Amino acid sequence: MARGPRWRVDQERVSIRFSPAAIREAQGRVRVSAFTGCPTPPPERYDAHMSTTDANRMFQRQAQRADQAADWLRHLDLRAGERCADVGSGPGYFSLILAERVGPTGVVYAIDRSPEALAYLAEEMQVRGVANIQTVHGDAAAVDLPSGPADAAVVAMMLHHTSDPAGVLRNVARLLRPGGRAVVAEFHPEGTGEHGAPLSMRLPPEAVRAWCEAAGLEVRAEERTSPEHYLLSLRLRPPSGHTSPAGAHR
Ligand SMILES: C[S@@+](CC[C@H](N)C(=O)[O-])C[C@H]1O[C@@H](n2cnc3c(N)ncnc32)[C@H](O)[C@@H]1O
Numbered sequence: 001m002a003r004g005p006r007w008r009v010d011q012e013r014v015s016i017r018f019s020p021a022a023i024r025e026a027q028g029r030v031r032v033s034a035f036t037g038c039p040t041p042p043p044e045r046y047d048a049h050m051s052t053t054d055a056n057r058m059f060q061r062q063a064q065r066a067d068q069a070a071d072w073l074r075h076l077d078l079r080a081g082e083r084c085a086d087v088g089s090g091p092g093y094f095s096l097i098l099a100e101r102v103g104p105t106g107v108v109y110a111i112d113r114s115p116e117a118l119a120y121l122a123e124e125m126q127v128r129g130v131a132n133i134q135t136v137h138g139d140a141a142a143v144d145l146p147s148g149p150a151d152a153a154v155v156a157m158m159l160h161h162t163s164d165p166a167g168v169l170r171n172v173a174r175l176l177r178p179g180g181r182a183v184v185a186e187f188h189p190e191g192t193g194e195h196g197a198p199l200s201m202r203l204p205p206e207a208v209r210a211w212c213e214a215a216g217l218e219v220r221a222e223e224r225t226s227p228e229h230y231l232l233s234l235r236l237r238p239p240s241g242h243t244s245p246a247g248a249h250r
Contacts, residue, residue, distance in 0.1 A: 083106060109150065142167075
């Protein structure tokens with residue numbers, strides 16, 4: 001896959017932004033006017049199916065939104081050795097951050113319907129010497145994990161790209177272990193509309209909350225993480241009648 005010179009310039013910034021210190025710093029920063037995504041196109045030019053968005057460009061855009069990972073990680077409380085699904089990973093900039101967090105004894109499942117995006121991530125893993133990500137090609141509303149349930153899942157900026165957001169959330173619930181954590185991040189319909197999805201295509205938090213609850217994902221917190229974004233912090237309810245050992249659920 002061709003790498004243009006812009007990628008090389010950005011690669012430097014990517015590695016700087018990857019550092020735990022940069023992520024910690026981002027956690028405490030007020031980001032009122034920080035870059036929060038690419039400029040919003042008119043609805044008729046928005047690539048809802050991402051069929052014309054090339055993986056290299058998407059990776060660049062993900063790198064520009066790197067600060068958002070700090071918010072997701074704060075809610076996910078990911079630990080070394082855990083198994084985390086990155087649902088709708090795209091070319092996997094954030095999968096790489098998650099992989100760093102779970103370490104060599106953990107695993108990240110990067111799930112996407114785009115083979116090009118996953119091929120880009122596979123090449124990126126090779127270049128960076130990352131071995132703890134498994135790419136999973138398929139529809140997030142139906143896909144299975146190669147082995148066992150996940151401890152955590154991230155569903156970031158993807159639900160508004162799918163025709164079946166409720167189905168995706170039902171499947172996320174199916175992929176998680178009881179008590180497993182998840183973060184859903186989306187563009188806010190009352191945002192400024194300057195960055196990211198057009199306002200008319202954004203999903204109201206109330207609708208996403210209702211789909212989560214219906215799927216068995218308890219909403220633990222809702223946070224407006226930037227003028228354009230919000231997240232829901234979730235936990236899979238244990239099956240009724242199930243009592244967990246003390247401390248088993250974080
Ligand atoms: C805007 S990108 C977001 C990527 C990444 N989560 C992030 O925050 O940068 C949305 C991704 O979701 C994927 N996607 C959308 N619907 C999907 C589905 N039903 N199953 C699997 N992947 C899907 C797209 O292929 C695309 O890579």
